[in-house]
Amino acid sequence: MSNLQVTVDIVLFTIIDRKLQVLLIRRLAEPFRGSYALPGGFVLENESVDAAAHRELQEETGVEKVFLEQLYTFGEPKRDPRGRVITVAYYALVANSHILRSGTDAADAAWFSLEELPELAFDHQSIIEHAQLRIRGKLDYSNVGFELLPEKFTLTELQLVHESIIGESLDKRNFRRKILQQEIIEPSNEFRKTGRKPAQLYRFIDSSNDGVGV
Amino acid sequence: MSNLQVTVDIVLFTIIDRKLQVLLIRRLAEPFRGSYALPGGFVLENESVDAAAHRELQEETGVEKVFLEQLYTFGEPKRDPRGRVITVAYYALVANSHILRSGTDAADAAWFSLEELPELAFDHQSIIEHAQLRIRGKLDYSNVGFELLPEKFTLTELQLVHESIIGESLDKRNFRRKILQQEIIEPSNEFRKTGRKPAQLYRFIDSSNDGVGV
DNA sequence: CTATATTAGTGTCAATACAACACCAATCAA
DNA sequence: TTGATTGGTGTTGTATTGACACTAATATAG
Numbered sequence: 001m002s003n004l005q006v007t008v009d010i011v012l013f014t015i016i017d018r019k020l021q022v023l024l025i026r027r028l029a030e031p032f033r034g035s036y037a038l039p040g041g042f043v044l045e046n047e048s049v050d051a052a053a054h055r056e057l058q059e060e061t062g063v064e065k066v067f068l069e070q071l072y073t074f075g076e077p078k079r080d081p082r083g084r085v086i087t088v089a090y091y092a093l094v095a096n097s098h099i100l101r102s103g104t105d106a107a108d109a110a111w112f113s114l115e116e117l118p119e120l121a122f123d124h125q126s127i128i129e130h131a132q133l134r135i136r137g138k139l140d141y142s143n144v145g146f147e148l149l150p151e152k153f154t155l156t157e158l159q160l161v162h163e164s165i166i167g168e169s170l171d172k173r174n175f176r177r178k179i180l181q182q183e184i185i186e187p188s189n190e191f192r193k194t195g196r197k198p199a200q201l202y203r204f205i206d207s208s209n210d211g212v213g214v
Numbered sequence: 215m216s217n218l219q220v221t222v223d224i225v226l227f228t229i230i231d232r233k234l235q236v237l238l239i240r241r242l243a244e245p246f247r248g249s250y251a252l253p254g255g256f257v258l259e260n261e262s263v264d265a266a267a268h269r270e271l272q273e274e275t276g277v278e279k280v281f282l283e284q285l286y287t288f289g290e291p292k293r294d295p296r297g298r299v300i301t302v303a304y305y306a307l308v309a310n311s312h313i314l315r316s317g318t319d320a321a322d323a324a325w326f327s328l329e330e331l332p333e334l335a336f337d338h339q340s341i342i343e344h345a346q347l348r349i350r351g352k353l354d355y356s357n358v359g360f361e362l363l364p365e366k367f368t369l370t371e372l373q374l375v376h377e378s379i380i381g382e383s384l385d386k387r388n389f390r391r392k393i394l395q396q397e398i399i400e401p402s403n404e405f406r407k408t409g410r411k412p413a414q415l416y417r418f419i420d421s422s423n424d425g426v427g428v
Numbered sequence: 429c430t431a432t433a434t435t436a437g438t439g440t441c442a443a444t445a446c447a448a449c450a451c452c453a454a455t456c457a458a
Numbered sequence: 459t460t461g462a463t464t465g466g467t468g469t470t471g472t473a474t475t476g477a478c479a480c481t482a483a484t485a486t487a488g
Contacts, residue, residue, distance in 0.1 A: 004219070006289075048289050049288075073287045075264065077259075173438070173478085174476065174477085177475095193484090195486095196483070197435055197482065198435095199435080200437090370465075386465090387467070391446095408455095408464070408465085409456065410462085411453065413466090
């Protein structure tokens with residue numbers, strides 16, 4: 001009917017090197033050849049937009065069954081020089097542990113910390129900024145923090161996740177008190193041998209409630 | 215290229231009769247003839263999605279220059295029986311004062327309170343529920359409450375707005391203390407003659423900051 | 429084997445925010 | 459003048475938050 005197209009783009013976050021990082025893919029074709037872009041692609045004829053996001057994430061990064069949530073829809077007419085393309089942006093969170101098996105068919109995928117983003121294609125810079133704000137806003141009334149960690153984690157690791165999301169450091173005792181009194185994690189009986197004093201490993205108690213939603 | 219279409223739908227809220235109400239339009243054509251639907255329509259070729267939302271709101275309700283924010287994109291393949299239509303939902307807030315001049319070209323527009331919604335077309339019921347959750351969530355860290363009031367308002371009116379958004383009643387003294395100490399409103403030197411003891415009129419101090427955004 | 433460096437883990441106190449609660453004031457109508 | 463209605467105001471106890479410093483367990487270097 002019209003020549004309008006709809007895509008999904010995904011801001012995939014993880015924690016590497018104690019910092020929040022985003023997965024980007026180097027573009028091999030024009031426009032923006034050589035720049036980096038978010039993984040994503042077209043929504044197919046008989047596929048929900050959510051399904052398209054899951055599929056693209058799987059195809060381009062090999063990542064499955066992760067936290068994935070719709071972020072915002074970007075619909076400026078000139079955002080893609082090739083024609084009218086509206087994109088529904090998503091953001092996803094993965095624990096460091098299940099990262100990027102080499103199944104990636106996109107040649108040049110790489111992680112970038114948010115302070116050192118490369119030249120970005122389209123309006124992807126803006127999309128990443130939106131995602132960052134969203135995750136920051138949801139940090140303390142949802143479980144986004146846990147989605148970035150493996151099943152078992154130490155309180156210090158959790159604190160580092162929080163710190164890297166909000167971009168400032170927290171008081172260790174206050175942080176632990178706040179988390180513990182929420183009763184959303186429980187200690188396992190394992191410890192992490194981390195070179196020095198071993199750290200208690202905790203596990204998230206999933207009460208199937210990741211916050212307010214939407 | 216494909217026969218996919220993109221629409222915008224708008225959940226327009228106001229306060230009437232001390233309750234949050236939504237504007238709905240009776241459908242005169244199939245499908246869902248006779249049911250009510252949200253105002254909305256197609257995104258045009260050279261128009262941003264935001265602009266489409268503004269335009270449709272203006273065309274279908276006569277309302278201009280109001281708070282309008284993107285809500286969520288609904289993209290199930292079967293949500294419109296006529297074909298593939300993805301809709302970007304918005305919500306808007308108007309003060310009772312500038313409501314619905316008769317410029318409305320949609321014949322059967324009417325306000326409905328959220329507890330008494332009629333039969334709704336498409337997935338519009340779900341869209342309204344999303345909007346309600348969003349506005350509730352933003353109530354105390356943003357200025358959505360003020361968008362539903364005229365320029366000058368009494369504290370009781372503001373409290374009624376809050377109560378009808380969260381659906382429960384609040385303590386008058388605690389409410390006033392909380393609002394006043396935020397220093398986002400200031401008293402005018404006018405009073406509203408409301409039959410009994412006159413009420414101080416306040417005015418919102420716009421520090422061009424309606425919350426966190428996104 | 430001892431000393432040192434490193435990360436884990438813990439409690440108190442003061443300030444602030446929050447919830448519960450009841451009465452007086454100004455106006456209008458009868 | 460009285461009664462009904464809506465506007466307006468403070469205090470107190472409790473919970474939450476932020477600031478702050480030392481001991482414990484381990485690995486490594488001497």
